Amino acid sequence: MDISKDKLLEMYRTMQKIRHFESKARDLAMAAELPGFVHVSIGEEASATGVCAALRKTDRITSNHRGHGHLIAKGGRLDRMMAEIFGKRTGYCKGKGGSMHIVDYSLGILGANGIVGAGLPIATGSALGAVIAGKDDVTVAFFGDGASNEGTFHESLNLAAVWKLPVVFVCENNGFGEFTPMATVTSVKDIAVRAKAYDIPGHIVDGNDVLEVFRYTSEAVARARAGEGPTLLECKTYRWEGHVVGEQAFLGDGSYREQSEVEEWKRKCPLIRFEKWCAESGKISSAELNKIIAETEKELADAVEFARSSELPAPSEVTDDVYA
Amino acid sequence: MPQISFIQAINQAIAEEMERDPLTFLMGEDVVLGAFGATKGLIDKFGAKRVRNTPISEAGFVGAAVGAAMAGTRPICEVEFASFFYCAFDQICNQAAKLRYMSGGQATMPITFRAVFGAMGGAAAQHSETVYAQFLSVPGLKLVVPSGASDMKGLLKSAIRDNNPVIVFEHGALGWSREDVPQGEHLVPLGKAAVKRPGDNVTVVAIGAMVGKAMSVADKLEQEKISVEVIDPRTLIPLDENAILASVEKTNRIVIADEGHLRGGAAADIAAIVADKGFDFLDAPVRRVTSLDVPIPFSPPLEKAAIADEARIEAAIRDVVGR
Ligand SMILES: Cc1ncc(C[n+]2csc(CCOP(=O)(O)OP(=O)(O)O)c2C)c(N)n1
Numbered sequence: 001m002d003i004s005k006d007k008l009l010e011m012y013r014t015m016q017k018i019r020h021f022e023s024k025a026r027d028l029a030m031a032a033e034l035p036g037f038v039h040v041s042i043g044e045e046a047s048a049t050g051v052c053a054a055l056r057k058t059d060r061i062t063s064n065h066r067g068h069g070h071l072i073a074k075g076g077r078l079d080r081m082m083a084e085i086f087g088k089r090t091g092y093c094k095g096k097g098g099s100m101h102i103v104d105y106s107l108g109i110l111g112a113n114g115i116v117g118a119g120l121p122i123a124t125g126s127a128l129g130a131v132i133a134g135k136d137d138v139t140v141a142f143f144g145d146g147a148s149n150e151g152t153f154h155e156s157l158n159l160a161a162v163w164k165l166p167v168v169f170v171c172e173n174n175g176f177g178e179f180t181p182m183a184t185v186t187s188v189k190d191i192a193v194r195a196k197a198y199d200i201p202g203h204i205v206d207g208n209d210v211l212e213v214f215r216y217t218s219e220a221v222a223r224a225r226a227g228e229g230p231t232l233l234e235c236k237t238y239r240w241e242g243h244v245v246g247e248q249a250f251l252g253d254g255s256y257r258e259q260s261e262v263e264e265w266k267r268k269c270p271l272i273r274f275e276k277w278c279a280e281s282g283k284i285s286s287a288e289l290n291k292i293i294a295e296t297e298k299e300l301a302d303a304v305e306f307a308r309s310s311e312l313p314a315p316s317e318v319t320d321d322v323y324a
Numbered sequence: 325m326p327q328i329s330f331i332q333a334i335n336q337a338i339a340e341e342m343e344r345d346p347l348t349f350l351m352g353e354d355v356v357l358g359a360f361g362a363t364k365g366l367i368d369k370f371g372a373k374r375v376r377n378t379p380i381s382e383a384g385f386v387g388a389a390v391g392a393a394m395a396g397t398r399p400i401c402e403v404e405f406a407s408f409f410y411c412a413f414d415q416i417c418n419q420a421a422k423l424r425y426m427s428g429g430q431a432t433m434p435i436t437f438r439a440v441f442g443a444m445g446g447a448a449a450q451h452s453e454t455v456y457a458q459f460l461s462v463p464g465l466k467l468v469v470p471s472g473a474s475d476m477k478g479l480l481k482s483a484i485r486d487n488n489p490v491i492v493f494e495h496g497a498l499g500w501s502r503e504d505v506p507q508g509e510h511l512v513p514l515g516k517a518a519v520k521r522p523g524d525n526v527t528v529v530a531i532g533a534m535v536g537k538a539m540s541v542a543d544k545l546e547q548e549k550i551s552v553e554v555i556d557p558r559t560l561i562p563l564d565e566n567a568i569l570a571s572v573e574k575t576n577r578i579v580i581a582d583e584g585h586l587r588g589g590a591a592a593d594i595a596a597i598v599a600d601k602g603f604d605f606l607d608a609p610v611r612r613v614t615s616l617d618v619p620i621p622f623s624p625p626l627e628k629a630a631i632a633d634e635a636r637i638e639a640a641i642r643d644v645v646g647r
Contacts, residue, residue, distance in 0.1 A: 035624050035627075036446030036447055037446075037451070087446065087622055087624055095626060096449075096619075098622030100448060114450030115408070117380070146380040149381045150381055151381065151383050151411075177379075178353065179359070180353070180354050185378065250358075250359075251357060313623050314625070315625050318616060318618055
């Protein structure tokens with residue numbers, strides 16, 4: 001597959017944005033500047049980016065509790081996302097949602113979600129909606145390996161399969177559900193094999209290789225748009241950080257993974273990997289990449305400034321938006 | 325008596341009851357490490373057979389607890405955040421709650437469900453809800469809402485020994501709160517309210533984390549010679565109606581403080597009971613102080629505006645006392 005230079009630059013920019021946004025969110029949460037729970041996906045940038053690079057604006061996604069990356073990849077603005085996680089009125093959800101519930105309808109972002117596995121039926125229904133409305137939009141459901149043990153996973157794959165719905169199920173397998181290693185609670189080594197049970201294609205994808213993710217997703221999206229039904233993609237990846245920022249406070253010395261494992265995955269950093277590919281293939285110069293980094297730094301700094309200087313919602317706004 | 329935290333009280337209660345009865349076991353998401361630390365270390369004492377991490381599959385493992393109970397064991401089943409009960413509603417409401425009745429008394433269901441609930445600072449709508457009202461209309465369940473570490477331990481031990489499905493709701497904001505807690509055999513019976521503070525002018529029935537708030541309002545009003553009796557029902561099913569009615573008979577006024585919503589909530593239920601059975605005692609309308617009927621918002625000022633607080637309890641007390 002030939003990928004245009006613009007597309008490659010866009011993917012790199014997206015990965016940098018996610019890395020910058022989440023590193024900052026982590027630091028702000030550690031400094032107690034953010035309320036609530038913050039889950040970051042540092043180390044997993046390639047899957048969000050590669051998947052969304054294969055979508056167009058009218059396509060839709062559902063996301064999970066670790067959703068910043070998905071939302072940024074689908075076009076979410078750093079300033080409004082940052083304002084939301086600060087709980088400000090200028091945030092995407094007027095401060096009502098926070099990190100786990102960011103939504104931007106205009107970008108096809110149907111929402112991050114605090115309930116594990118809840119996004120899959122919603123994505124399935126969104127795909128059904130496209131069919132009913134006679135549109136060829138595709139919906140992607142992002143979820144973790146942990147979520148693939150929820151009933152919603154199985155019910156969604158079955159329904160999407162029998163109705164041949166235009167949905168792509170993207171499992172980001174980072175090996176853990178909270179502090180529980182996947183192998184101790186999941187009957188299969190690869191989530192992708194579960195596709196067999198629903199008679200749909202299932203593929204194992206190197207989730208740290210943005211180009212491979214893009215290729216597989218493009219294929220699945222084309223299939224979905226052509227009315228051939230859903231695909232299950234399993235992106236193998238790893239989260240560098242804890243399940244939730246600040247988890248040390250309640251875990252104490254309780255550890256659930258070896259530091260050496262974390263280090264090993266850090267060496268497989270999706271950004272560095274892409275930079276190397278650029279250098280080796282000669283497609284993009286390091287000057288061009290550096291320019292993107294500088295621009296992202298600026299965009300992030302502006303986003304933080306925007307969030308900090310925005311107003312908190314007024315208490316009277318608490319009853320707005322309960323009903324339409 | 326040693327001072328321990330709410331979370332340590334949970335840990336002690338489970339450990340003691342598992343020690344007592346080899347058929348008692350613990351299951352749930354991340355119970356091995358303990359997502360909030362409550363079940364930390366239990367695996368070292370009891371081993372992997374009796375302390376089981378489940379997959380993230382609430383309907384599945386809650387239903388498995390029902391089956392394990394029918395097979396004669398006593399599951400303690402943790403569901404992390406109470407809002408996740410929604411994912412397992414059928415297994416709790418149609419199965420666990422009804423099977424004894426439907427089987428003409430053949431099945432027993434000695435299951436203890438535990439979950440964290442309530443607003444705890446920006447956890448937002450899907451992790452902050454006060455969920456027990458949803459179960460009040462499901463006969464066959466018992467509902468426990470401890471307000472501090474000592475009751476937490478005593479009620480949880482009683483729940484584990486109870487032969488019915490009992491849901492224990494643990495307020496997230498109480499996790500690190502500390503109290504003197506008796507060691508060993510400390511049992512608080514289900515269905516017996518605690519008079520947290522005697523008073524003459526008004527009864528405040530406070531539930532869960534509202535107990536602490538009601539107590540501090542009572543302290544404040546005492547300086548103005550308003551004498552507040554604070555009653556903690558401790559369990560919503562069974563409910564100690566007699567304790568509440570006796571108090572209203574004495575004070576002739578009642579305010580009910582609950583973090584749940586106004587409509588169809590625990591406060592509504594208690595208000596109806598008082599109106600029904602204690603009407604002649606009343607010199608003022610029954611007042612409910614609850615959270616607003618909105619999903620609990622993320623942003624701190626909005627969360628504060630949504631949740632029942634001291635100021636609203638105080639205003640309600642002044643209102644009924646002024647009549
Ligand atoms: C229905 C439900 N059950 C449990 C939780 C608590 N919880 C939040 S994230 C998480 C782990 C999810 O693991 P996975 O789906 O693999 O995603 P990851 O965090 O690894 O990205 C759990 C158990 C929840 N939010 N919702």
